[in-house]
Amino acid sequence: MDRATQRHRAEIFRQLHHGEHILVLPNAWDVATARVFQAAGFPAVATTSAGIANALGYPDGERISREEMVAMVERIAHHLDVPLTADMEAGYTDTLQGLEETARLVVTAGAVGLNLEDATGGEESPLYDIELAADRVRAVRDAAAAAGVPLVINARTDVFLGQVGEPSTRLAHAIKRANAYRAAGADCLFVPGVRDAETIRTLASEIDGPINILAGPGAPSAPELERLGVARVSVGSGPARAALGLVQRIARELAERGTYESFTTGAITYAEANALVS
Numbered sequence: 322m323d324r325a326t327q328r329h330r331a332e333i334f335r336q337l338h339h340g341e342h343i344l345v346l347p348n349a350w351d352v353a354t355a356r357v358f359q360a361a362g363f364p365a366v367a368t369t370s371a372g373i374a375n376a377l378g379y380p381d382g383e384r385i386s387r388e389e390m391v392a393m394v395e396r397i398a399h400h401l402d403v404p405l406t407a408d409m410e411a412g413y414t415d416t417l418q419g420l421e422e423t424a425r426l427v428v429t430a431g432a433v434g435l436n437l438e439d440a441t442g443g444e445e446s447p448l449y450d451i452e453l454a455a456d457r458v459r460a461v462r463d464a465a466a467a468a469g470v471p472l473v474i475n476a477r478t479d480v481f482l483g484q485v486g487e488p489s490t491r492l493a494h495a496i497k498r499a500n501a502y503r504a505a506g507a508d509c510l511f512v513p514g515v516r517d518a519e520t521i522r523t524l525a526s527e528i529d530g531p532i533n534i535l536a537g538p539g540a541p542s543a544p545e546l547e548r549l550g551v552a553r554v555s556v557g558s559g560p561a562r563a564a565l566g567l568v569q570r571i572a573r574e575l576a577e578r579g580t581y582e583s584f585t586t587g588a589i590t591y592a593e594a595n596a597l598v599s
Contacts, residue, residue, distance in 0.1 A: 372561030398431030406434030482514030525550030
């Protein structure tokens with residue numbers, strides 16, 4: 322993909338966060354699933370770090386190497402005609418220089434956006450210090466600019482998902498972090514782990530930029546999230562886990578009954594599967 326096309330897709334993707342309607346963003350874990358989402362009419366596609374990691378034999382949480390993750394992002398990006406944003410977890414590095422390299426690799430892979438988490442993976446200090454976390458966003462922004470593609474940065478804070486601090490402090494803490502990341506150059510602010518409508522409404526009104534909510538059990542529907550002021554809803558590893566659930570049901574049916582209904586009902590045809598990636 323040439324840089325002019327990539328820059329154009331990045332700007333399209335950025336504007337989707339400011340449209341009349343909420344951006345519903347599905348998360349793919351390989352070329353075929355990304356093509357399914359594109360064929361369904363979604364204007365952009367995201368990757369899921371967990372889905373890709375699991376498919377390649379790793380648990381989620383940066384157990385996969387940066388190189389393997391980027392390789393899958395590149396494979397997916399080169400088979401899409403819509404913008405692709407990559408879930409790069411916390412960047413697969415603790416250093417600002419390493420984050421700059423992550424941003425360059427994402428650009429080279431053909432993606433036009435990335436997720437960047439503030440979680441450290443540690444128990445004593447589960448989140449990066451807020452100033453350092455903002456510097457990490459800034460490092461990605463600067464590196465992407467230098468590489469010639471204005472990546473759409475979705476800065477994620479795990480205050481709620483990681484249950485950091487006392488429950489009564491989490492809302493203000495998440496807002497403070499999100500606004501710091503916005504000031505550092507983030508385009509969208511991702512606050513996973515929130516399902517309560519009033520909390521989501523407050524996040525949308527107090528965060529100075531578009532916010533992303535993670536869909537899941539008990540979460541408001543996309544139309545309701547739109548009414549609450551949310552700009553983007555993503556589904557994370559949900560579809561990947563649902564697909565594994567189907568495979569599990571297939572395995573049980575074959576092992577216990579020797580019948581085939583679980584994979585003959587609702588399956589796309591052999592020809593359709595090949596057409597997806599032709």
